[in-house]
Amino acid sequence: MHLPHTPSAFLWRYVKLFRGQFICLVAFMLIWALNESLFPYFLKLFVEGVTHVDPAGSLWENFKFPIVGITVCWLTMEIAMRLSGVISYYLYPAFRAKMREDTFDWVKDQSVDYFSSNLAGSIGAKIADIPKSSHQIIDHFIWYVIAIFFVFVSSIVVVAQASFVFTALITLWCATHMGITFYYLEEVQSKSSDHYESIATLNGETVDIINNASSMKFFSRVGFETQRIKTFQATEIKKSKSATWAIQKVDFFRGFAALCFMLTTISLLLKGWKDGWLSVGDFPLVAMTSFNLLGLIWHMSMTLVDIFQDIGILRGSLSLLRHEHSVQDKPTALEISVPYGEIEFKNVVFGYRKNMPLFSGLSVRIKALEKVGLVGFSGSGKTTFVNLILRAFDIGSGEILIDGQNIANVTQASLREHVTLIPQDTNLFHRSVKENLTYGNLNATDEEIEAAARKAHCHGFIQKLENGYDTVVGERGLKLSGGQRQRLAIARAFLKNTPILLLDEATSALDSETEKDIQVSLLELMANKTTLIVAHRLSTLKHMDRILVFDKGQIIEEGSQKELLKKGGHFAHLWSLQHEGFLPDKE
The missing domain is CATH 1.20.1560.10 (ABC transporter type 1, transmembrane domain)
Structure with a gap:
């Protein structure tokens, strides 16, 4: 239009x-x-x-x-x-x-x-x-x-x-x-x-x-x-x-x-x-x-x-x-089909500013159902990598494929219907808890909503709210704590239940005890899904099949946590810089 x-x-x-x-x-x-x-x-x-x-x-x-x-x-x-x-x-x-x-x-x-x-x-x-x-x-x-x-x-x-x-x-x-x-x-x-x-x-x-x-x-x-x-x-x-x-x-x-x-x-x-x-x-x-x-x-x-x-x-x-739409569906765009969830970057070039590319010919393949951690200092390209999978931005050249389909050739709506993102900062609508949860699945039943809330360890605090699941959470969810908003975002992801799951510091707002409980639920959420996790707390990546180490827009190392620590390279250096389990923003 x-x-x-x-x-x-x-x-x-x-x-x-x-x-x-x-x-x-x-x-x-x-x-x-x-x-x-x-x-x-x-x-x-x-x-x-x-x-x-x-x-x-x-x-x-x-x-x-x-x-x-x-x-x-x-x-x-x-x-x-x-x-x-x-x-x-x-x-x-x-x-x-x-x-x-x-x-x-x-x-x-x-x-x-x-x-x-x-x-x-x-x-x-x-x-x-x-x-x-x-x-x-x-x-x-x-x-x-x-x-x-x-x-x-x-x-x-x-x-x-x-x-x-x-x-x-x-x-x-x-x-x-x-x-x-x-x-x-x-x-x-x-x-x-x-x-x-x-x-x-x-x-x-x-x-x-x-x-x-x-x-x-x-x-x-x-x-x-x-x-x-x-x-x-x-x-x-x-x-x-x-x-x-x-x-x-x-x-x-x-x-x-x-x-x-x-x-x-x-x-x-x-x-x-x-x-x-x-x-x-x-x-x-x-x-x-x-x-x-x-x-x-x-x-x-x-x-x-x-x-x-x-x-x-x-x-x-x-x-x-x-302001013309910077990201547009092509007239010939089709609905994407994601039976497996394989992701591949082929010679991807992308930058937020002209003549200043962050990614220059980035290529990597993430197999279907693989659990992959993304680590690196702030600005190294981890969150950008995740956003490009969602096609938040169009790339300069190259291809991003999901199950062999170029995401530039499919509709944005169908692409995002098959991908779930749990961001670091969760903003909720000025609506009820129930309405915010069902944003992940508009047809979810009350039983499904409660089951998702229990898995995300938020059913308990929801029941203590003034009107339970009908409590309005305030503008951007500010009537709830950061940890409570994060747990609602995780429950919403359970309800959406897509083949590809992206977590960008999804547990950063949780205390250690709650995170420990959530990790069990996240493992259940990640089951039978291709999962990418951006993490500053490197210890949360021990269950990953593979870890990609980013530095200045390049993947400089990859392997399991055990393999990378044994290698003694950049990841091992990041590990040594951790303070109370967290990676600093920069060296």
């Missing part, structure tokens, strides 16, 4: 999807506009009737045309307005929902790197602003631009029956008013867009601070964060003042033009009545139409500023769609 990233193309895409409803709205709006322009004409007929009709005659016969005209116009307008309300009731929620769904689908398919490089609060605010601003732009354009333009055109036709002088005057004032509006429109739009970006940044920084509230408090940095927010707030205030001043400047010149128009209209009305080239009926027709248009055109121009402000907001929000 491709989404346009310019406001006009984006809006047109969704207007076309609901074109039937929008055509009806425009039609009903035109009925309202026609009523606005005809009402002064019927008032003219009343006034002229009063001045020329004999009071002793039949009032119905003398005034039936304007009475019937006003009644029919009013009833037609009321029916049209009520029907437009019903259409809007059903149209706009669906219109916004479709935009929100498509935008969310686009964003969620971004790479892991995208989400780590952008503030979650800013992304969320932009996703919310796209349907909101789009709704306002379309609704305002229909009711305050198209409708009022039609009122203007039809009113000019009506006023021309009285005098072309007023037709010319109204047209001249309208052209002046709209000329001023469009002259300053680019400035208003630009400054409004800048203001929106400052708001999005401020919101993102605020959410980031709230997400790290415990760090802020425990490091005693409340004052520091207050000053930091004030910096972003000051930028937002400055941008707000700049945008507001641009609008006020436009209003000043439009207000002056409106004053000139009113004084000129009143002068000409009086002169026309005095000189006799305006009838008594023309007087209210011209006056009412002129002052009605004055209010409507002024309102339209103000709404145009609002529309372009919303276009600025929409343009800023659509920046989400300008």
Whole structure:
């Protein structure tokens, strides 16, 4: 799915999807506009009737045309307005929902790197602003631009029956008013867009601070964060003042033009009545139409500023769609089949930065059902190796094969359905324990959930929670300890039960006693699976069939723990550097 990233193309895409409803709205709006322009004409007929009709005659016969005209116009307008309300009731929620769904689908398919490089609060605010601003732009354009333009055109036709002088005057004032509006429109739009970006940044920084509230408090940095927010707030205030001043400047010149128009209209009305080239009926027709248009055109121009402000907001929000997906399924991608779980890297070249490869021609084969440990100092390539199996990033060249299938040629969804990752830092959803566990298997029964929790040694603490398995764990699971979150992640892996299992420091947050209990469960979890374990605690690798030793993106040693220790190479050196069982980050 491709989404346009310019406001006009984006809006047109969704207007076309609901074109039937929008055509009806425009039609009903035109009925309202026609009523606005005809009402002064019927008032003219009343006034002229009063001045020329004999009071002793039949009032119905003398005034039936304007009475019937006003009644029919009013009833037609009321029916049209009520029907437009019903259409809007059903149209706009669906219109916004479709935009929100498509935008969310686009964003969620971004790479892991995208989400780590952008503030979650800013992304969320932009996703919310796209349907909101789009709704306002379309609704305002229909009711305050198209409708009022039609009122203007039809009113000019009506006023021309009285005098072309007023037709010319109204047209001249309208052209002046709209000329001023469009002259300053680019400035208003630009400054409004800048203001929106400052708001999005401020919101993102605020959410980031709230997400790290415990760090802020425990490091005693409340004052520091207050000053930091004030910096972003000051930028937002400055941008707000700049945008507001641009609008006020436009209003000043439009207000002056409106004053000139009113004084000129009143002068000409009086002169026309005095000189006799305006009838008594023309007087209210011209006056009412002129002052009605004055209010409507002024309102339209103000709404145009609002529309372009919303276009600025929409343009800023659509920046989400300008970031193409760095990892995409090929049009010919197939679903992967993983009957065995063999993994092979063939001459893989990969780097996070151009011309700075981490892996340069990396080749290694991991047999089906093999248990392999990955060790090395931080930055040596262990976690990157694991992430590439999940296709979190695309490689520069070479191949990564699973059961002989190049993962670049299969769908990402099917690939990840066959691989389970237990990361070092487990973030949970702000949902119940049960909902977080069933993320591994949406169809799991209560019995299966409890069995997985028991295997992961978390059933006991879950039962002690306020609402057991229905307890909400808080944002990112922060109501639970790191060890508890890690055990839930392991239980979730039991429920997913895939042929390939990846553990990235999966027991790092556990105490020694709990880890000892978990190791038994992990051995059960690893049974009949191809398993890769990234570990800093080298003693946890004693059950591995093979250990790959990474250093600066290369596999420099491999073998069993016993073989590598006997060899006395890099692994033996790492072993000697351990402190209380843990490997230091660097030598």
